[in-house]
Amino acid sequence: MPERLFYELDITKRALIFDAGLKEFSQHPYDTASTNSIIKFAGISKGSLFKYFKNKEDLYFFILDSVIADLVTETTKDMSNLKGNLFEVVIGYAAIEFNWHISNPEKYQLLKRAFIDDHSAIFKKTINRYEASAESLYDSLLSDHLTKEPSSQKNTKIIKWVVEGFNQEFNPIIDSFDDVGMLKDAYLEELINYLNIVKNGIAD
Template sequence: MNQSFHNLNSDKQKRIINAACKEFAENGFEKASTNQIVKNARIGKGMLFYYFKNKEELYHYLIDYCLNHTIEEYLQKIGTSEPDFIERLKQAARLKTEYHLNNPDMVKFLATLFLKDENEMPERFRKRYKEIMILANSKLYDNIDITLFRNDIDTEKAFKLIRWSIEGYQQELINQLKNQNLTTLNVDPYWDEFYEYLDVLKTSFYKEEGKK
């Protein structure tokens, strides 16, 4: 990759990255149009190949960039000091929702990558993919206090049911907010409703003393 890309101002870099993510997410690598990318990025037709040698180099750069961005701006921000599984997921859900709303094209691009069979990924990214899955798993489950759960509950099944419930609400929230102006929107009522659902989950799965 040409160092000139890194020398661009951040706004122009972001336009190119988002335009490329959107095109690859919607059409896949083979059918993605570099003409459409430069049009959406609002750059001259020849400039993309001044920054990147070819479409494959651009594609691989995007994978690297988006994986790093997701780790730094989402996964690493999830703390593991909270021992309450539902409270941990509350924190993660808020961070993930904000990340999705602020980076929709990157999220769609990575989603199309992760939904592929692992063997279809470029070989150099398979190890990184596994490392990220291990990190994401540790962020959810490390240091969780399972004694908060009722004794008659299968903890592993409870983990899955709680996670599915929270992820379902989170996706519904993302769908409701994705086309709105977040800088002026009061999102507190949405989170208040979310926290009410979490109280229901605690009532269902936790011992009485485990509810906060």
């Protein structure tokens, strides 16, 4: 979390530091992202930056926290409009999230870097930091279809396992798409294929 001095800055200065950090961390892996570039873009000294944040990692997670909070806030607004069965809701939310990515390309680039496994120490910390909140968001998404019946809970778990497994398989090829719109179309098409297999049953 930022130090108290950061919040004593005027909102324009805070936004400039945030934008500088977002720009650098979205364009470069964490290990090679440069605090020198950040302070140059923000127009502050390195000494000032580390009065506002304990270290580079503290700054990184402040920016990532802010981006994820924005994603959750904006997509949650549209979640209440999702209608249909369990499968349709999952697909609908995926489309909503991709629409946010398309509208926020720099934030999307940061999230893409943050959640694609690069075997780094910061990736492991990132997963540990956000795993519980991601689970909570997904449970909220499926809450209208979840009852106390064991069969309902098992159905929800199966859908979650399928989506998680599909994401792990799909994530490594994300960088092969230059256009997020094309990525959205490919992702949704393949996700629908997998969910249809679950919905209709696996044929012999």
